[in-house]
Structures are given as structure tokens and as C-alpha cells.
Amino acid sequence: MASLQAIKYSRGKLLVLDQLRLPHEHHYDEVSTSEEAFDCIRSMRVRGAPAIAIVAALAHAVELHNGSCSASTPEETIAHIDSRLDYLKESRPTAVDLSNAITLLKLAIRAAQIDGLAHPEAREAILNAYISAAENILEKDLQTNMSIGAHGSAWLQQQYNLSSSQSSSSQSRKISVLTHCNTGSLATSGHGTALGIIRTLHTNGLLQHAYCTETRPYNQGSRLTSFELVFENIPATLITDSMAGALFNLHREKMNIGAVIVGADRVVRNGDTANKIGTYQLAVLARHHGVKFIVAAPTTTLDLETETGRDINIEERKPEELTQITGAVVNADGTVDTSKTARVAIADQRIGVWNPAFDVTPHNLIDAIVTERGTVVKGADGKFNFSQVMPEKWAAIVERR
Incomplete structure (x- = not known):
């Protein structure tokens, strides 16, 4: 069966x-x-921090390839690309992958070798530098996800002494996990981050069962994660967001629930993490019940310039996401008619609504942050230190302080 692809x-x-x-x-x-990419991202037809960055970068690459830039000088070409990237940055401000990708792309066009070239050739060199850098973001993401899956699986295997039935041990020992939102192939270039760890656990024979939350109000868990888990034949159960505490309380020992694994839209210097709304309450529940809480985050999601989660800009979305819902029509016989959709009210339309897209989980509730360069855990002082996974940026920040 072919792998799911959110981006072709x-x-x-x-x-x-x-x-x-x-x-x-x-x-x-x-x-x-870029306008179509902005709308695609803003409307959440594509979502997930890595996928958002990839779509923004590649959409501008496509329009440049197809001749959208009318600039004639190198300076005008760079200014044109900068303006388009600044526009795209506003599509989802909380996800740091997007801003990091934009910074990388701006550096790439300025590093293009144009000395001694006439204006037309210099312009082409800058455009080619951008397109190559955007394509490289796509290529690197899959490698990153596979590494995150391997590191996260290895850390959990060590924490719980896990072993598969194919191992040399006489008895297999597996783990069940809970995940929130969608962090798989649909949120990335493939494999996924948090869901990538779950996939790797399953592939290695170390996963007993996966639970996914519906992830209100946009239902990324029920619509997307459950779909990916079924697609991959991973044993899984869908629960509502409000059932997590009962799950831990009633079934933790029976089902060997050992970890909550989530993704991240931004991880700041002290380890505070912005992720889909509902993540913070899962971290509180996990700590109370002795369940490990793991954040899967590529280094592109680490924002070492921001000191704590208090400084993260949390996007708020439109009230209708809470008071209305759209879906395919279910026929009387239970079949789904994808040709018909209906939008229905699920609340009094006059009610006031607060609809933040993300919340911030403080670092003291996080046990490990898994990156493609390794798993980071807190030191004796209770703080995260990212010097091993991002040595140059970490050193630069320490020097400024």
C-alpha cells in the first residue's frame, strides 16, 4: 500500500x-x-508545522519557476522574494518552522554566487538558489522524521525495557501511548514526528496500542490521525479530549500506558512548548498519573531566541469553529455520501467564544524533547539544555548573555 502524501x-x-x-x-x-498557499494554510487545508513551512516555501518556488518575478536587478529580485516570504509568514504566526524556513531561504538567496555576473545572469542565479533551497527543505524533512522516530522509540525502549516477540528475551514487553492532534505523514513530508515515533514503535514490535484524541475543535485527531492509524494497520482507539483522565485512571496499568507523545509548533529556549490546544491539560494529567510526556520536535521547531513560553504569540481562530461543524452526509443506511456536505450548528450562535489554536505546556511537565539529532532531557537543575542538538545557536545565545 502506498504511503500517504500530503504534498506532491x-x-x-x-x-x-x-x-x-x-x-x-x-x-x-x-x-x-503565494496567495493560494496563504489561503491553503490559513484555511487549514494543510496543517502541521513542517508541512506549513514546506508548502509556503515550495509555492513561492513554483511561482518563481513559472516567471512571476519581473525584477531586473539582483537587489530588486531579493526584495521581491523577501516581500513574498514576509507575506507568507503571516499565514500561521505561531508555527516557528515557517519563520525558520523563511530565514533560511532569505540567507540562501543572499549567498548566491553572483559576483561578476551581468544582471540577467545574477537574477537567474538568485532564483535558482531559492528554488534549490526550498526543495532541500522538503527533502530534509523526511530524513528528519525518520530520525525522530528512531530516537523516540529508542528512548522509550530504554525507559521501559521494551522488547518485541522477535527479540532474544523470553517475553515481549510492549507499551501503549496516547497522542494528540495530527503529527504524521499528513502534517509533514512523510512518516511524521510524534506519530512517527508511534510508527517506529509499531514497526519494531514494541507498541501494544495507540490512543488518539479527537482534538477539538478542528478534529485533527478524529479526522486525520485515526485515518492514518487505520491506514497503517496500527492497533488504535479514538477517544474524546475529555476522556484522557479516565483512560489513565482506569486503564493505565491494564493497557501499559506509558507515554503521551505530542508534536510541537514552537519550543522555546527553556523547553516550554506551544502545541495544539489541549496539550497542556494532557501534560498535567500525565504527570499526575506517572505517564511520561514526550514532545517530538525537529530542530527547525526550536526557537532559542525566545526565552519562555510567555513570549509565544498564540493565534486565535474564528468562533464558528466551535459553534458549527461541516462534514459529509451520512445516509440512512449508515454509508457516507462524499458528494454531499452539510454545515450544522452545534451551539447557540449568539454565545461568546474563546478559540485559541494552541496552548503552552511548561517545561517542568515535559520529560523529553525528541529531535532528529537526539533526545534531550532535563538536567539536574530541571532545565532543558539544547547545546548538543543546536551547538552553534546555543553558544551564540550564551555568549550574548
Whole structure:
């Protein structure tokens, strides 16, 4: 069975899976401009911090390849690219992968070798530097996800002395986990971050069962994560967000629930983590019940310039996401008709609504942060130290302090 792909790209063409139509329909939108990418990201047809950065970067690569830039000098070309990237940055401000990708792309075009070239050749060199850098973001993401899966699985195996039935031990020892939101192939270029760890556990014969929350109000867990788990034939159960405490209390010992594994939209210097709303309450529940709480975050999600979670800008979304819901129509016989959708009210439309897209989990509730360069745990002082996974940036910050 082919792997799920949220993003399909070849030079000059970008297709993005419309995740609002899942799990009932696979439809790819062609994204050929920055405006189309902005709308795709803002409307959450694509979501997940890595995927957002990839779509933004590649959409501008496509429009550059197709001749959107009319600048004639190197300076004008760089200014044009900068303005488009600054525009795309506003599509989802909380996800640091996007801003990090934009910083990388701006550096790439300034590093283009244009000395001694006439203006037309210099312009082409800058455009090619951008397109190559954007494509490299896509290529590196899959490698990153596979490494996160391996590091996270290895850390849990060590923590719980896990072993598969194929190992040399006489008895297998497996673990059950809970995940929140969607952090798999649909949120990345493939494999996933938090869900990537779960996939690796399953592949290695170390996973007993996976639980996923529905993740209100946008239901990324029920619509997307449950779909991916079924697609991958991973033993799994869907629960509502409010059932996690009961799950830990009633079934932790019986089901060997040992970890909550989540992704991240931003991890700041002290380890405070912004992730999908509902993550913080899971961390509190996990600590109370003695369950490990793990954040899976590529180094592109680490924001070492921001000191604590108090300084993270939390995006608020429209009230209708809480008071209305859209879905495919279920026929009287129980079949789903993907050709028909309905939008229905699920609350009094006059009620006031608070709808933050993310919350911040303080570092003291996090047991480990898994990156593609290794697993980071807190030191004796109770703080995270990212000097081993991001040595140059960490050293620069320490020097400034």
C-alpha cells in the first residue's frame, strides 16, 4: 500500500492534499502562487508545522519557476522574494518552522554566487538558489522524521525495557501511548514526528496500542490521525479530549500506558512548548498519573531566541469553529455520501467564544524533547539544555548573555 502524501511536488508544480475533505475523499489542490498557499494554510487545508513551512516555501518556488518575478536587478529580485516570504509568514504566526524556513531561504538567496555576473545572469542565479533551497527543505524533512522516530522509540525502549516477540528475551514487553492532534505523514513530508515515533514503535514490535484524541475543535485527531492509524494497520482507539483522565485512571496499568507523545509548533529556549490546544491539560494529567510526556520536535521547531513560553504569540481562530461543524452526509443506511456536505450548528450562535489554536505546556511537565539529532532531557537543575542538538545557536545565545 502506498504511503500517504500530503504534498506532491515536481519542479514547477505543487499539489497539496485538502485535509478538510479527509477521511472521506482524497483531493489535491494545485497551489501555484503565494496567495493560494496563504489561503491553503490559513484555511487549514494543510496543517502541521513542517508541512506549513514546506508548502509556503515550495509555492513561492513554483511561482518563481513559472516567471512571476519581473525584477531586473539582483537587489530588486531579493526584495521581491523577501516581500513574498514576509507575506507568507503571516499565514500561521505561531508555527516557528515557517519563520525558520523563511530565514533560511532569505540567507540562501543572499549567498548566491553572483559576483561578476551581468544582471540577467545574477537574477537567474538568485532564483535558482531559492528554488534549490526550498526543495532541500522538503527533502530534509523526511530524513528528519525518520530520525525522530528512531530516537523516540529508542528512548522509550530504554525507559521501559521494551522488547518485541522477535527479540532474544523470553517475553515481549510492549507499551501503549496516547497522542494528540495530527503529527504524521499528513502534517509533514512523510512518516511524521510524534506519530512517527508511534510508527517506529509499531514497526519494531514494541507498541501494544495507540490512543488518539479527537482534538477539538478542528478534529485533527478524529479526522486525520485515526485515518492514518487505520491506514497503517496500527492497533488504535479514538477517544474524546475529555476522556484522557479516565483512560489513565482506569486503564493505565491494564493497557501499559506509558507515554503521551505530542508534536510541537514552537519550543522555546527553556523547553516550554506551544502545541495544539489541549496539550497542556494532557501534560498535567500525565504527570499526575506517572505517564511520561514526550514532545517530538525537529530542530527547525526550536526557537532559542525566545526565552519562555510567555513570549509565544498564540493565534486565535474564528468562533464558528466551535459553534458549527461541516462534514459529509451520512445516509440512512449508515454509508457516507462524499458528494454531499452539510454545515450544522452545534451551539447557540449568539454565545461568546474563546478559540485559541494552541496552548503552552511548561517545561517542568515535559520529560523529553525528541529531535532528529537526539533526545534531550532535563538536567539536574530541571532545565532543558539544547547545546548538543543546536551547538552553534546555543553558544551564540550564551555568549550574548
